[in-house]
Amino acid sequence: MQNVTLIGFGAIGRTLFQRMAGVPGLRITHIVVPPEHAAAAREHAGDAQVVSAVPVDTDLVVECAGHQALTEHVLPALARGTECAVLSIGALSEPGLPEQLAEAAAQGSTQVHLLSGAIGGVDAIAAARIAGLDSVTYTGRKPPTGWRGTPAEDVVNLDTLSEPTVILENTAREAARLYPKNANVAATVSLAGLGLDHTQVRLIADPTVTENIHHIDVRGAFGEMQITMRGKPLPDNPKTSALTVLSALRFLHNRVGAVTI
Ligand SMILES: NC(=O)C1=CN([C@@H]2O[C@H](COP(=O)(O)OP(=O)(O)OC[C@H]3O[C@@H](n4cnc5c(N)ncnc54)[C@H](OP(=O)(O)O)[C@@H]3O)[C@@H](O)[C@H]2O)C=CC1
Numbered sequence: 467m468q469n470v471t472l473i474g475f476g477a478i479g480r481t482l483f484q485r486m487a488g489v490p491g492l493r494i495t496h497i498v499v500p501p502e503h504a505a506a507a508r509e510h511a512g513d514a515q516v517v518s519a520v521p522v523d524t525d526l527v528v529e530c531a532g533h534q535a536l537t538e539h540v541l542p543a544l545a546r547g548t549e550c551a552v553l554s555i556g557a558l559s560e561p562g563l564p565e566q567l568a569e570a571a572a573q574g575s576t577q578v579h580l581l582s583g584a585i586g587g588v589d590a591i592a593a594a595r596i597a598g599l600d601s602v603t604y605t606g607r608k609p610p611t612g613w614r615g616t617p618a619e620d621v622v623n624l625d626t627l628s629e630p631t632v633i634l635e636n637t638a639r640e641a642a643r644l645y646p647k648n649a650n651v652a653a654t655v656s657l658a659g660l661g662l663d664h665t666q667v668r669l670i671a672d673p674t675v676t677e678n679i680h681h682i683d684v685r686g687a688f689g690e691m692q693i694t695m696r697g698k699p700l701p702d703n704p705k706t707s708a709l710t711v712l713s714a715l716r717f718l719h720n721r722v723g724a725v726t727i
Pocket residue numbers: 473474475476477478479498499500503530531532533534535536538553554555556581582583584585646647648650651654702703705706707710
């Protein structure tokens with residue numbers, strides 16, 4: 467039995483926790499939340515313990531909390547030798563953080579896994595990179611509700627928007643800096659491919675759609691690839707596609723399955 471600690475108990479953490487019930491070979495034993503959320507989290511945590519730090523004897527950590535959790539919890543866990551899987555990939559746009567994660571994992575002789583989250587095709591981009599990539603572009607399109615609480619509110623009036631409107635056209639690094647909760651896919655695609663400074667990103671607020679739509683165009687020595695994902699958002703967080711939870715579940719299933727895919 468592998469003991470798993472979740473960091474974060476928001477839209478992803480709660481859904482993942484519910485879906486993990488009954489998965490053989492794995493159990494979520496601890497959930498790390500900010501102290502002010504501890505009482506509310508205990509109401510939904512079942513037998514898992516709600517704590518403020520990752521326990522030293524956990525086998526595996528899954529982060530679904532945000533930028534701060536990477537420095538506060540993931541770096542020390544890796545340095546102690548605990549394997550970690552990360553969903554807040556947008557946070558890796560902070561200069562130095564990818565190197566810090568790599569150094570902490572090396573110090574602990576373990577690995578940090580950057581999960582594919584809301585997007586598919588990360589395996590293909592990372593494989594194609596080996597032979598050389600010419601261009602990687604990413605377009606993220608969400609309904610106006612998906613942009614609430616972000617700098618998009620200074621660019622357009624989300625309440626009255628009547629047609630698709632580009633709110634950012636820049637590099638993946640700039641997209642992740644300005645829209646950390648909406649540019650995880652941009653950061654993932656970049657880290658698999660040409661890097662944050664060489665991946666072009668367009669973010670669009672679109673009142674005509676109800677899904678989170680991710681489109682990737684990749685060209686290189688391998689050929690070409692175009693992927694469009696139309697992800698249904700989680701009911702608790704319109705910024706987050708439901709597939710993100712499933713990508714973490716896939717990772718966990720692969721930890722214990724005799725065959726991994
Ligand atoms: N890789 C991908 O494709 C995707 C990644 N994500 C990322 O996954 C993460 C979780 O998303 P989601 O569940 O939708 O977000 P939510 O905002 O619903 O939940 C995140 C929770 O983590 C808590 N939290 C923040 N900091 C810490 C910390 N240091 N330690 C423990 N808990 C903390 C938050 O508390 P509080 O509200 O008080 O801050 C909140 O309760 C986000 O970073 C998001 O950007 C999301 C979608 C796709």
